[in-house]
Amino acid sequence: MTTLPKADHQHHYGVASPHPEVVSLLPRLVEGEILDIGCGTGRHALYLQQHGFPVTAWDNDLEAVQRLKQINAQASLPGITVASHDLNHHRFNGQYHAIIAVDTLMYLDPATISQLIADMQAATCKGGYNLIVCAMHDEHQLSAVEFPFALSSGELSHYYRRWHIVHYHEQIETWLPPSSQAEPVTLRFATLLAQKISIKEL
Numbered sequence: 001m002t003t004l005p006k007a008d009h010q011h012h013y014g015v016a017s018p019h020p021e022v023v024s025l026l027p028r029l030v031e032g033e034i035l036d037i038g039c040g041t042g043r044h045a046l047y048l049q050q051h052g053f054p055v056t057a058w059d060n061d062l063e064a065v066q067r068l069k070q071i072n073a074q075a076s077l078p079g080i081t082v083a084s085h086d087l088n089h090h091r092f093n094g095q096y097h098a099i100i101a102v103d104t105l106m107y108l109d110p111a112t113i114s115q116l117i118a119d120m121q122a123a124t125c126k127g128g129y130n131l132i133v134c135a136m137h138d139e140h141q142l143s144a145v146e147f148p149f150a151l152s153s154g155e156l157s158h159y160y161r162r163w164h165i166v167h168y169h170e171q172i173e174t175w176l177p178p179s180s181q182a183e184p185v186t187l188r189f190a191t192l193l194a195q196k197i198s199i200k201e202l
Contacts, residue, residue, distance in 0.1 A: 015071070018047040019102045021191060025131055026051060028166075032097025032125065037087060038104025040178065042068040045080055054079040056096075060086045088112045092119050098129040103175075105134040106147035113149060117159050124196045130163075131193050132156060136170060138188040145177070151190045160194040168192045 022044050032053070036045045039057035041064045048055050057080060059065050065084045072080050085092075088109045099120045105113060120130055137150045157168045169191055176184045 015041055015046060016043045018044050019133065021131055021133060021193065022047065022100060022102065025098065025100075025129065025193065028129065029053065029098060032128065033094075035094070035096045035099040035123070037099065037101045037120075038107070039068065039082070040064045042071060042080075042082075044100060044102065045082075046071070046077070049077055049080050053097075054081075056081045056083070058083050058085045058087070058090075060084060060088075087116060091115070092123060094123040095125045096123055096128060097125060098131065099124055100131040102131065102133045103135075105132065105151075106149050108149055110149045114159075121160075121163070121196070126196055128196050129166075129193060130160070130196075133189055133191045135175075136188040136190050145175075145185050145187065156190045156192050160192060163194040164197045166193040166195055168194075 026048075034048050034053050034055045036048070036055055036057045037059075039045050039059045040061065042057060045055045045057040045068065057068060059068075062084055065082055068080075068082050071077075072082060087104070089112075101120070105116070108116065117132075124130055134156065135145075135147055135150050137152055153170060157165060160168075170188060171191075172186055173189045174184050175187045175189070176182070
């Protein structure tokens with residue numbers, strides 16, 4: 001597979017560096033397609049493609065999707081499929097080796113979250129991974145940033161109680177909003193990496 005030189009695409013096309021959780025996930029991955037939901041301009045899709053994985057990338061932001069399509073075309077990158085989907089209404093299935101949703105759930109209608117996670121779980125092949133990073137409710141938080149949805153303590157890990165939870169934490173983190181002119185803010189996030197293996201199989 002022809003790819004760009006390591007780390008070149010992030011800087012060359014002005015795309016943000018991948019989230020540290022995605023970088024940490026990479027050594028666990030074997031052959032198989034990856035689904036990136038809420039892909040933005042492709043910070044994770046491009047990183048994963050660069051390391052040899054076919055990636056399906058979805059976002060509801062038409063401008064971001066168009067930008068990723070332009071990068072894809074300019075660089076002639078094999079293995080990235082880009083589409084615009086509103087995850088508030090889009091049901092899906094498949095057999096993905098990993099599904100990532102980094103800073104995605106918090107922009108969705110709260111009524112859709114349970115079904116979306118159920119679709120993510122059903123569309124993950126056995127032995128595959130789900131990686132989710134999402135903002136949380138925090139009554140002591142001073143930040144004025146508000147999202148349509150935020151997780152309660154323990155809520156995300158409960159969704160994955162039948163999976164093997166590789167790691168899960170809830171902690172204060174510095175978060176940079178997508179707008180290039182926005183200042184970093186401090187928010188509480190839930191981060192989960194889980195593998196589709198029955199607890200009984202461990």
